[in-house]
Amino acid sequence: MATSKEALDQAAYKIFSEKGYKHTNIAEIAKSANMAVGSFYKFYKSKEALFIALYVQENDRVKQQLKSQIDWEAKPAKVIDQLVTTGLTIGADNPILAEGHNPDLAEDLTAYYEAETGDDQETLAQFLNKTLVTQLHQAQLGKKKRKAFLSVYDLLANMPTPTDPQDLPAYDETRKNLVKYFVKGILA
Known part of the structure; x- marks a missing residue:
C-alpha cells in the first residue's frame, strides 16, 4: 500500500503530465491523493518544490x-x-x-x-x-x-x-x- 507521500507524488505526476505545471494546483493534487490540502504541506512547502522533486526523479x-x-x-x-x-x-x-x-x-x-x-x-x-x-x-x-x-x-x-x-x-x-x-x- 502506498504511503501518503507516494500517493501524493503519484497523483501529482499524473496531473502534471496531463495538464502541465501552470494548469495544476495543490488542491487538485491533494484531492486526487485523497488528502486534505493542509496535509500536502507536511511533505512539500509549495507546488514548485513538489514539481522539482518529481522532475529530478523523472x-x-x-x-x-x-x-x-x-x-x-x-x-x-x-x-x-x-x-x-x-x-x-x-x-x-x-x-x-x-x-x-x-x-x-x-x-x-x-x-x-x-x-x-x-x-x-x-x-x-x-x-x-x-x-x-x-x-x-x-x-x-x-x-x-x-x-x-x-x-x-x-x-x-x-x-x-x-x-x-x-x-x-x-x-x-x-x-x-x-x-x-x-x-x-x-x-x-
Missing part, C-alpha cells in the same frame, strides 16, 4: 533508461546517432521533462542543479551535451564541425512539439529523418 529515471539503450561499445558515429535519436525522442515524449523549459520553473531547476554536484546530479540535457562532446572528439570531428553539430542539436532539443498531432501529422517521422540525415552528413 530526469534520473529517463537518464538511466537512455544509458541502458545505447550501445556504448559501438563506433563513435553510431553512439552519436543513438544518443541524438534516442535522447531527443525520450525528452520530447516526456511531459514532466518538457516542463523544464517552462520559464516559471527554469530558474528553480537551474538553482537546484547548480547546488548539487556529481554526475548523478545533472539534467538529461546536460548529460547528453557532455556525452555528445566526448563522442564528437572520439569521432575526430574538427572544432568547426563539432560546434555546428552542437548548435543544430541544441536547436532540435529545444524545438517545440506541436500540441495537436493533426497540425503536423508526420512531425515525429520528419524530425527523426532530419536527425538521421544530419548526423550522417556531419559525420561523413
Whole structure:
C-alpha cells in the first residue's frame, strides 16, 4: 500500500503530465491523493518544490533508461546517432521533462542543479551535451564541425512539439529523418 507521500507524488505526476505545471494546483493534487490540502504541506512547502522533486526523479529515471539503450561499445558515429535519436525522442515524449523549459520553473531547476554536484546530479540535457562532446572528439570531428553539430542539436532539443498531432501529422517521422540525415552528413 502506498504511503501518503507516494500517493501524493503519484497523483501529482499524473496531473502534471496531463495538464502541465501552470494548469495544476495543490488542491487538485491533494484531492486526487485523497488528502486534505493542509496535509500536502507536511511533505512539500509549495507546488514548485513538489514539481522539482518529481522532475529530478523523472530526469534520473529517463537518464538511466537512455544509458541502458545505447550501445556504448559501438563506433563513435553510431553512439552519436543513438544518443541524438534516442535522447531527443525520450525528452520530447516526456511531459514532466518538457516542463523544464517552462520559464516559471527554469530558474528553480537551474538553482537546484547548480547546488548539487556529481554526475548523478545533472539534467538529461546536460548529460547528453557532455556525452555528445566526448563522442564528437572520439569521432575526430574538427572544432568547426563539432560546434555546428552542437548548435543544430541544441536547436532540435529545444524545438517545440506541436500540441495537436493533426497540425503536423508526420512531425515525429520528419524530425527523426532530419536527425538521421544530419548526423550522417556531419559525420561523413
